[in-house]
Structures are given as structure tokens and as C-alpha cells.
Amino acid sequence: MFKEVKENKKQYLQLLLLADEQEDMIDRYIDKGIMYVLEDGEIKCECVVTDEKNGILEIKNIATRPECQGKGYGRLMIEFLAEKYKGKYSVLQVGTGDSPLTVPFYEKCGFIRSHRIKNFFTDNYDHPIFECGIQLVDMIYLQRKL
Template sequence: MQIRQVTARKERYMELLLLGDEQEDMILRYLDRGTMYVLEDPDLVAVCLVTDEGDGVLEIKNIAVSPQAQRKGYGRAMIDFLQTRYRGQYRILQAGTGDSPLTIPFYESCGFCRSHVVPDFFTNHYDHPIYEAGVLLRDMVYLQKPL
């Protein structure tokens, strides 16, 4: 397993990024300003993009694992990598996600705690309803963990 940084042509990973954020124009808002990593084992199985949000906060804007590789520890490996890579450079690792029965437990199992909520984020910023595990995503839930 290898995790490497992607510095050019990040859009070539759009198909995988769309698993983590299903609207391309939303991804394009943070793609160029973020730092992207891919995890290969031996082929591409996961992608992650983080941004500096100021005040010592590093935010996971997108993390996605290819469907055939899900539930095998690759998402957790990416979180572990970020913690090691950015410890001492940032105070907090933060992730914003929908209030989903699939996503929230993943972050909580990685040691994240709920921080705050942005009401109606998904209904106000996406051009279509987003469902995950049969749940309509409305609010953005932010989770944080110290680095």
C-alpha cells in the first residue's frame, strides 16, 4: 500500500472524487486549493483532498474509496496517514459530511467528535436531492479531532 501526493491534473481523479461529493461543480470549488493524496494497493483504491481552513484547522473536503475496496480499512488508513503527516502543523483535523448512518459512524470510529452543524447546506448548495443509505441529506455535520 502506497499513499502519494497528486500535484497536477487532479481532475483525472474526478470519477473517484464524485463518490465522496456527487456534484462536480462543488468539487471544483476546492480542487485547486486543496492538497490531494491517492492510495494505491497496488491499483488506485482511494483519494483524499484536504484544505487549510485557517486557525490551525485542516479540513477533509473529500475522501472516497472505490466501491470494490470499501470496508477493507483504506479510508481509515488515509485518516491515519493525514494524522501522521499533519500532526504538529495543524491543531485540528475536521470533516464536513451529511448526517448519514454510513458516514458519521465511520468518522466517529476514527476518533472524530461532532463539532457543529450548518443547517440546510445540502438542500441550499446542491442542484439535486442527495440520499445516502435512504436518508435525504440536508444539514452539513462537522466533526473534529485534535492532531
Template sequence: MEIRKVNENKKQFLTLLLLADEQEDMIDRYLEKGAMYVLDDCGVKAECVVTDEGDGILEIKNIAVDPRHHGTGYGKALIDFLASKYADEYSVLQVGTGDSPLTIPFYEKCGFIRSHKVQNFFTDNYDHPIYEGGVQLIDMIYLQRHI
């Protein structure tokens, strides 16, 4: 297993990116300014994009694992990689997600705790309703992990 940084042609991983953020123009808002990593284990299995949000906060803007490989530890491996790689530069690893029964428990298992929320983020910023695990995503829930 290898995690490598992607510096060029980040959209070659658009299929994975769209698993975590299903509207391409929203991905375009952070993709080029963010640092992108892919996890390769006999082929790319997962990706993530992180941005510097200032005040010692590194934010995961996008993280996705190929659905055929859910539950294999690839997502957690990426998060642990980020926490280790950036521990000297940042004090907090942050992620914003919908209030979904599929994602919140995953982040909590990875050591994140709820921080704050942005009301109506999904309804105000996306051109269609987004559902995950049978729940419509409305507010952006932020979780943080000290690194």
C-alpha cells in the same frame, strides 16, 4: 500500499471524487486549492483532498474509497496518514458530511467527535436532493479530531 500526493491533473480521479461529492462544480470549489492524496495498492483504491481552514484546522473536503474496496481499511489509513503528516502544522483535523448512517459512524470510529452543523447546506448548495443510506442529506455535520 503507498500514499502519494497528486500535484497535477487532479481531475483524472474524478470518478472517485464524485463518490464523495456528487456535483462536479462543488468539487471545483476546493480541488485546486486543496492538497490531494491517493492511496495506491496495486492500483488507486482511495483518494482525499484537504484544505487549510485557518486557526490550526485542516479540513477533509473529499475522501472516497472505491466501492469494491469498502471495509478494507483504506479510508482509515488515509485519515491516519493525514493526522500523522499534519500533526506538527495543525491541531484539528475536521470533516463535514451529511447526517448519514453510512458516514457518521465511520468518522466516529476514526476518532472524530461532532462539533457543529451548517443548516440546510445540502439543500442550499446542490442542484438536486442527495440521498445516502436512504436518508436525504440536508445539514452539513462537522466532526473534529485533535491531532
């Protein structure tokens, strides 16, 4: 069901772009990250994680195919990561926009707000990014103890 992708990670670009809509931003982490896909006859969800040192494993990208959203696949991926890396890392971390879609999802998965990086989206993306009609400006970091 969960499979590590070691080569041709860009074959999942369309799914990656659902979570991070600028390809050159994905290029910053895709090669150094570990990619997993949740497959059940077809790809349902993907995730890329990176070692951020000091016991922190960071989710850089997690996306579920639109027709599969709301069915628990994203939560399954997070629980898979938490179980797989428990004991190897002390914290699972994710950075996201301050959105009414993503922040509550992570909080329901056991993450708590940690810190923010001011103007991350306006400083690093070549266009404004909107979610639920709200422009994303700051990066909100959430953490979950493993």
C-alpha cells in the same frame, strides 16, 4: 503507498464523485486543496484536504473505490493525514451529511461532532442527495485533535 497528486487532479473525478456527487462543488476546492491517493498496484482511495486557517485542516473529499470499501483504506488515509499534519495543525475536521454510513465511520476514526450548518445540502446542491434512503439536509462537522 501514499502519493501526493499535484497536477491532473481531475483524472480522479469518478472517485471524487463518490464522495461529492456534484462536479461544480468539487471545483470549489480541488485546486486549492492538497490531494493524496493510496495506491497499492492500483488506486484504492483518494483524499483532498484544505487549510481552513486557525490550525484547522479540513478533509473536503475522501473516497474509496466501491470494490475496496470496508477493507480499512479510508481509515488508513485518515491515519496518514493525522500523522503527516500532527504538529502543523491542531485539528483535523470533516463535514458530511447526517448519514448512518459516514458519521459512524468518522466517529470510529476518533472524530467527535463539532457543529452543523443548517440546510447546507439543500442550499448548495442542484438536486436532493440521499444516502441510505435519508435525504441529506444539514452539514455535520466532526473534528479530531491532532
